[in-house]
Amino acid sequence: MFLLKLSIILIAAEFGGYVCRKLKQPTVLGQLIMGILIGPSLLGLVEPTETFAHLSELGVILLMFIAGLETDLNEMIESGKSSTLIALGGVAIPILLGVGASLLFGRTPIEGFFIGVILSATSVSITVETLREIDKLKTKQGITILGAAVIDDVIGIVLLSLVTGFIKPSATQGFLIVCVKIVAFFILAIVAGIVIIRLSKKLFGSKIISARVAIVGLVFCLLMSFVSEELGVAAITGAYVAGIILSATPFRNKVSQRTQELSYLLLTPIFFVVTGMKVDVTHLLDDWLFGVVLLVVAVIGKLLGCGVTARLSGFDKKESMQIGIGMIPRGEVALIVTDIGLRLNVVPSGVFAAIIFMILATTVVTPPILKNSFS
């Protein structure tokens, strides 16, 4: 049945994408919606089995790897300061608003802070795919969004370790260990980057690059993703960093071309459809009022937090808006934090539905708004 289910996923992705292109909407949107439609909670045609979960993981990793490959390392470094500022704004404001909204709904301060942390982490894959589709990934805004998303991911992890350490010191890794691991990852990445970039330029700078280098590049991406996950940083961050490193080597074009075929023909569509499939719509509106409030907080939090800091960093009004919109989607990271919160009893199980609603809504709402903001 695997072959049939895979066919259904690919047909759904292609059909959803086709309809959305006709409606001048981003392909991702159609793939997400088709995923929800064919998933277990509606039509039940396909369920996210182990294989599809792995293929989907591979899909998002390659998506971020390619985004990294298409990044200009120098531009990335240049935009480092504004990315950091934007990330900080995009963490602070959602947390403040999250705490406020939670207190209004009768939650304790600690619950509110946890919900704030959930609201703080951007899930950049939706934005990446939307920008790539309209060929705006390499704009200054695109690069800044990617940088900021990586940084706010890291801030999210640190905050998570802080809160959980505060609630249940025994259940979680110490704050210090988490920080050491993150620092270790970035030191490793920088050292690996310098060595690989220098060596490759020296050894292969003037040679014709064999197409086989794509496999080596792919393996490097997988290993970096694995290491980053082991060190507590998200796998997609590792993949993105791997892409950035290779973007400064002579292998860039060969690796990029060949992994793109792999990614866009098979794995990226699977990722977005499977992401849709995981949504359980039956309980989506169990706490719709709080869900809507969270959605508003999520949207305003990033628009304000990232938009204003972008404006302060020298972007014009329109660009700042685009950056704010690009940072809206929440996804895996929010889910992971929620899951930890449930186990620590800081996130009441009723709130779960509201959070899922918020994640789904930010995911579905961003692609069309983002595309529109660029036209």
Add this chain to the structure above:
Amino acid sequence: MFLLKLSIILIAAEFGGYVCRKLKQPTVLGQLIMGILIGPSLLGLVEPTETFAHLSELGVILLMFIAGLETDLNEMIESGKSSTLIALGGVAIPILLGVGASLLFGRTPIEGFFIGVILSATSVSITVETLREIDKLKTKQGITILGAAVIDDVIGIVLLSLVTGFIKPSATQGFLIVCVKIVAFFILAIVAGIVIIRLSKKLFGSKIISARVAIVGLVFCLLMSFVSEELGVAAITGAYVAGIILSATPFRNKVSQRTQELSYLLLTPIFFVVTGMKVDVTHLLDDWLFGVVLLVVAVIGKLLGCGVTARLSGFDKKESMQIGIGMIPRGEVALIVTDIGLRLNVVPSGVFAAIIFMILATTVVTPPILKNSFS
């Protein structure tokens, strides 16, 4: 851990392939051997999980799909008569020799006939990959081997249903049902083929083909594989037929180019390494004498059965030899038949080790001999 295990498989494939290229041996050989090495029975670094089994299935399906895409439909039809003859010879002689060898080793005639059936089905993926590597897949010999392998697969299924029906009428599908299903598959394939080829030429004959057609082609391949499997024909036969159909449409080049990237970068290496991984070397020599006899019978059976019929069909001596060698590998089909035999108690469990030895040896031995025969 999925990312790490996948990295290990890809590194093993690349390393094994690299060493074999240096030794002027086919890449597949290195990938198979590395698979055995890292698999559960030796180093135990990776085991064939559900995901890897599925990826590997996808790999062999794409391999056959691409082989189909690269086939010239007219040449295929032209070589139909000699392919059929060669297939018949390649089934008859191994069965005769198999019965003889089994009787010599004290087996009953029915056991002997079952072992003969096991020896009759060619597993053509190894040959396809080896020929592709030395760019001989499109030669007359290459096309004839592929045609003959498809036909001997079908004969194998019919024979299997005959023997099992004879041994245990209740346990298996009737002979008639099996035949009806096979006929149904080929009627479906011919009708689908005629409709798709005519329509595509009429509608797209003069238009620029979008790269998106690759996804449609891929889905068509998956669906044909699924249907063929459901109708009792091997999935790879369905994939091959899907490829042949699309090879006569204007989509051929776009589909072929893009699926090749997908296949050779990720899925084909996984297929060969995972195939190696499944070999349990610990019991390989439990019945080594019978194993060696089976190997000799397997090799001579195809060399004689296919080589002589090829010579009779007008191939010269060297070409006939190449066809005979190309038909030597046994694989999945032999394993499936063996499995059924074990459950029906016609294949004594001691013989299992000997059969695995035979399959492994034909698989490992063919690539270098085949490559050599072309130089």
